[in-house]
Amino acid sequence: MKILFIGDVVGKLGRRAVAALLPAIREEHEPDLTIANAENLAHGKGVTSQTLKELLDAGVDFCTSGNHIWAKPEGHSIVAQKDSLVLRPANFPDGTPGTGARLFTVGAKSVLVVNLMGRVFMKEHLSCPFRALDMILAEYTSKKPSAIIVDFHAEVTSEKNTFGLYADGRVSAVLGTHTHVPTADERILPNGTAYISDVGMVGLKYSSIGVEYQGILQTFLTQMPGKFEVPDAGLAVFNAVLLDIDPKTAKARSIVRIQQDVEI
Numbered sequence: 001m002k003i004l005f006i007g008d009v010v011g012k013l014g015r016r017a018v019a020a021l022l023p024a025i026r027e028e029h030e031p032d033l034t035i036a037n038a039e040n041l042a043h044g045k046g047v048t049s050q051t052l053k054e055l056l057d058a059g060v061d062f063c064t065s066g067n068h069i070w071a072k073p074e075g076h077s078i079v080a081q082k083d084s085l086v087l088r089p090a091n092f093p094d095g096t097p098g099t100g101a102r103l104f105t106v107g108a109k110s111v112l113v114v115n116l117m118g119r120v121f122m123k124e125h126l127s128c129p130f131r132a133l134d135m136i137l138a139e140y141t142s143k144k145p146s147a148i149i150v151d152f153h154a155e156v157t158s159e160k161n162t163f164g165l166y167a168d169g170r171v172s173a174v175l176g177t178h179t180h181v182p183t184a185d186e187r188i189l190p191n192g193t194a195y196i197s198d199v200g201m202v203g204l205k206y207s208s209i210g211v212e213y214q215g216i217l218q219t220f221l222t223q224m225p226g227k228f229e230v231p232d233a234g235l236a237v238f239n240a241v242l243l244d245i246d247p248k249t250a251k252a253r254s255i256v257r258i259q260q261d262v263e264i
Contacts, residue, residue, distance in 0.1 A: 001109060001147055001247045002029060004258075005175050006036035006060065007182065007239040010203030010210030010230065011044045015051060016264045017202050017236035019058040025258065026059050029242055032106050035113060037151060037177045037199075038063035038086055039071075044211060044230035046071030047078060047086060056085065062104065063087070064115040066153035066178055067124055089117035089153060091132040092124075101136045109146035109247050114171070118154025118163070118178075129154075130166055137170055146247035147172040154178055157197045164195040172245045172252050175199055180209035182239045182257065192251030200239025204231050205261060236264050 004025070009018055018036070026034065041051040045068045055063065063086045069075050079088050079098030090100020101114045114136055116129040129152070137148075148171040154160050155178060164174040169191025176183070182200030189195050203210030208217075215226035238260045244253040 001106070001111075001245045002031045003111070003147060003149060003173075003243040003245065004029065004031035004034045005149065005151075005173075005199060005241050005243065006034070006202060007199035008037045008040050008177055008180055008201045008203075008210075009055060010040045010180070010201055011042075012232045013204055013230070013234060013236050013264055014202040014210065015041060015054045015058070017238050017262050018055060018060070020262050020264065021238050021260055022059045025240070025260075031242065032109075033104065033111055034059055034061045035149065035151075036060045036063055037065065037153070039065040039068040039153075040203075040210065042072050044228070046075045048072055048074045049078060052078060052086065062102075062113060064113065064151035064153070064177070065089070066117055067122060087113060087115035087151075089115050089126065090136060091116055091127045091129050093127070100132075101140070103140060103143060103145060106146075110143065112140050112143075112145040112148045114148065114150045116150060116152050118152065118156070118159045120159045121155040129163060133167060133171075145250065147245045147250055149243070150174045152176050157183070160197045164189060164193065168193040172250050173243050173255065175241060182259065186241060186255045186257055188252050188255065192249070194243050194252035194255035196241055196255060196257070199241055200237070200259070202238045203236060205235045205237040207231075233264050236262050238262065
């Protein structure tokens with residue numbers, strides 16, 4: 001079973017880059033399921049129905065998210081919809097709209113997608129992601145999914161690495177998101193879980209994690225608030241990982257980084 005996971009898609013430039021590159025990538029690799037992190041879809045923060053439609057029309061099957069999912073008012077209703085195609089982190093408090101885990105039927109197989117958020121250096125006060133994973137796995141174990149994919153949306157590599165080892169052998173993949181910078185530590189952990197600290201992003205290549213750097217530079221130089229601009233055009237980078245998973249064991253056979261540039 002092949003699963004393509006795309007890093008945080010940032011703004012219109014990111015959406016256009018996905019539309020430009022994803023059809024050929026899907027044709028080449030033939031993934032059974034394509035997932036993308038959508039928390040930055042709408043001008044860098046949040047999601048709207050139109051921006052989500054653009055991503056789905058480009059060939060994405062399902063979306064995860066993170067701390068920015070609530071940035072646009074429309075995001076609340078999108079996540080809350082029955083059978084929504086957007087997850088929010090599962091360790092938000094009880095009563096938060098939406099769900100953090102969903103089981104998908106992919107042909108004759110099933111894939112459990114889980115979205116969790118780290119707590120180190122994050123302003124939200126969330127429950128423990130480690131214990132949240134335990135509860136989700138206990139709930140879905142009887143359904144025997146062919147693959148379990150975890151988007152771990154977190155800031156620091158220490159928390160991500162520890163979480164990956166904690167989940168090793170119990171899920172098919174732990175894929176880090178949030179920092180928008182792809183890491184070169186993709187690997188199969190000792191008990192069969194594919195891991196990477198951060199998949200990266202789809203957005204402006206020469207930027208400050210998808211935002212034009214000039215305004216952020218002024219903030220660093222002067223400590224005054226700068227204007228953050230998310231561009232609509234320019235050279236975009238597309239970061240993703242391709243997973244190959246044995247559906248009989250739900251263990252990963254391989255994880256491969258994909259990085260392509262495209263002028264939008």
